[in-house]
Amino acid sequence: MNPNVHVTAHGKKVVTVIPGDGIGPEVVQSAQGIIDAVGAPIAWEECHAGAIIFKQGFPSGVPQETIESIRKTRVVLKGPLETPVGFGEKSANVTLRKLFETYANVRPAREVPGVKTPFSGRGIDLVVVRENVEDVYAGIEHMQTPGVAQCLKLISRKGCEKIVRFAFELARSESRTLVHCATKSNIMKLTEGMLKRTFEDVSREYPDIEAQHIIVDNCAHQLVKRPEQFDVIVTTNMNGDILSDLTSGLIGGLGFAPSANIGTDVAIFEAVHGSAPKYTGKNVINPTAVILSAVMMLRHLGEFEGAAAIENAMLVTLESGVLTRDVVGDTGAASTTTFTEAVIGNLGKTSSTWRVRDYKPLRLPRVSTAPDFVKVAQRRVAGVDIFLESSLGAEELGTAMEGIAGGSPVTLKMISNRGTKVYRPTGAMTDVVDQWRARFMLSDSSDNLSDAAIADLIERIGANHRWAHVEKLQEFDGEPGFTRAQGED
Numbered sequence: 001m002n003p004n005v006h007v008t009a010h011g012k013k014v015v016t017v018i019p020g021d022g023i024g025p026e027v028v029q030s031a032q033g034i035i036d037a038v039g040a041p042i043a044w045e046e047c048h049a050g051a052i053i054f055k056q057g058f059p060s061g062v063p064q065e066t067i068e069s070i071r072k073t074r075v076v077l078k079g080p081l082e083t084p085v086g087f088g089e090k091s092a093n094v095t096l097r098k099l100f101e102t103y104a105n106v107r108p109a110r111e112v113p114g115v116k117t118p119f120s121g122r123g124i125d126l127v128v129v130r131e132n133v134e135d136v137y138a139g140i141e142h143m144q145t146p147g148v149a150q151c152l153k154l155i156s157r158k159g160c161e162k163i164v165r166f167a168f169e170l171a172r173s174e175s176r177t178l179v180h181c182a183t184k185s186n187i188m189k190l191t192e193g194m195l196k197r198t199f200e201d202v203s204r205e206y207p208d209i210e211a212q213h214i215i216v217d218n219c220a221h222q223l224v225k226r227p228e229q230f231d232v233i234v235t236t237n238m239n240g241d242i243l244s245d246l247t248s249g250l251i252g253g254l255g256f257a258p259s260a261n262i263g264t265d266v267a268i269f270e271a272v273h274g275s276a277p278k279y280t281g282k283n284v285i286n287p288t289a290v291i292l293s294a295v296m297m298l299r300h301l302g303e304f305e306g307a308a309a310i311e312n313a314m315l316v317t318l319e320s321g322v323l324t325r326d327v328v329g330d331t332g333a334a335s336t337t338t339f340t341e342a343v344i345g346n347l348g349k350t351s352s353t354w355r356v357r358d359y360k361p362l363r364l365p366r367v368s369t370a371p372d373f374v375k376v377a378q379r380r381v382a383g384v385d386i387f388l389e390s391s392l393g394a395e396e397l398g399t400a401m402e403g404i405a406g407g408s409p410v411t412l413k414m415i416s417n418r419g420t421k422v423y424r425p426t427g428a429m430t431d432v433v434d435q436w437r438a439r440f441m442l443s444d445s446s447d448n449l450s451d452a453a454i455a456d457l458i459e460r461i462g463a464n465h466r467w468a469h470v471e472k473l474q475e476f477d478g479e480p481g482f483t484r485a486q487g488e489d
């Protein structure tokens, strides 16, 4: 248990509860009722976030009193929060995850009794460990031209170490023996490749666990073909978002998919599903995902007995055929409250056919908090990429850039359009847009490109062209810190 958890004078562990939007209050109430019934020593502190907060005019969707409560309790049980689509407010879910650096998103997918799927009987019992704060979900986006948008994919070595170590520790705490790392490192060699390289390094410290890398698209394919081969899958944020929805589908849908967002200080437990607004207040929604999230929360708080009792009662309930609308359709379906009462009625019973796993306390990895996590002995600026907006053609722009670089320490190496080299022409049949990247490299490969020389180049380009973005081309300990364009030699 996190030693910072807040305990009341009566020995109860305080949890911030956020009922959430849409169906949130119904399913969260169900989980709270079951936890209270099992007698776990939990005290609830109710706070709000999401739609009602946006409506009050807070663009973050998370008010200060909620932040203060979480800072104090360190543990949250949360209902789904509506996310405004498109421009405007950010997702309050992502804000909460990022504000408290809950870097690990844990999404178990386990076959449950009574819920028939095309995969029933295969013994699916896996956990997706998704990096939760980096990647394109950092939300750093820019319009580089009126017609071209950019999103930065940020992956840090520190972030990779934390999530990879977390995955191996989780495997140990749940007596699991295999960890797959799913990346797109064949295409994104620096970003996705960083997770792969970190995985290969860190896995040596866990000889008791088998470590395998898998390309993420093949992982999706294998998950559908032979899901029982997986135990733990660690992956980057966006890959994990997609893969974990797929794994939810394998075991009966979002109604059965719990999750935890875990950081060094704070843990937030919630269902994978959203606020399903069309079912709000109808008492038909499946509360299993939130109940199982609450079970994960109890284990996080060291309440292993209560957690096992609830999980067993859930299995017995499902086995006995008490099933909600998402499983059996409208006829004969149990309502949310009937299902909840059945679970409470089954507390103390154990399934004869389905076993609850043995869980040991999870040891959170300790990774240095130093911002400069990776230090290098040597660094060099070998060139610069300048991103431009231009309606010129490749030939005309290339000739202009070569002229501008004349007399400077750099020469134009190439121009690319959406990542493909178009100047000097390679014969590629590229459909160009108005955003270009001009790559200038130092003529002398032992020299270091100065800021003054870059500023001079930008000024010369800016005299007749629109530049939008500048990226230094750096080498660290002799290794290039940049990739080539498609078609660039």
Ligand code: NAP
Pocket: 079, 080, 081, 082, 083, 084, 093, 254, 255, 270, 271, 272, 273, 274, 275, 276, 277, 285, 286, 287, 289, 326
């Ligand atoms: P959703 O709320 O997850 O609902 C999609 C569909 O999944 C529902 O229409 C329903 O399918 C099924 N479903 C979801 N939860 C269920 C449950 N507990 N029991 C039975 N069926 C369930 O996804 P959405 O409609 O895309 O998103 C709605 C809002 O929630 C959006 O504002 C979104 O941004 C937000 N959201 C929040 C979170 C979060 O807070 N962590 C996560 C995801 C989405 P049928 O229609 O087939 O019955």
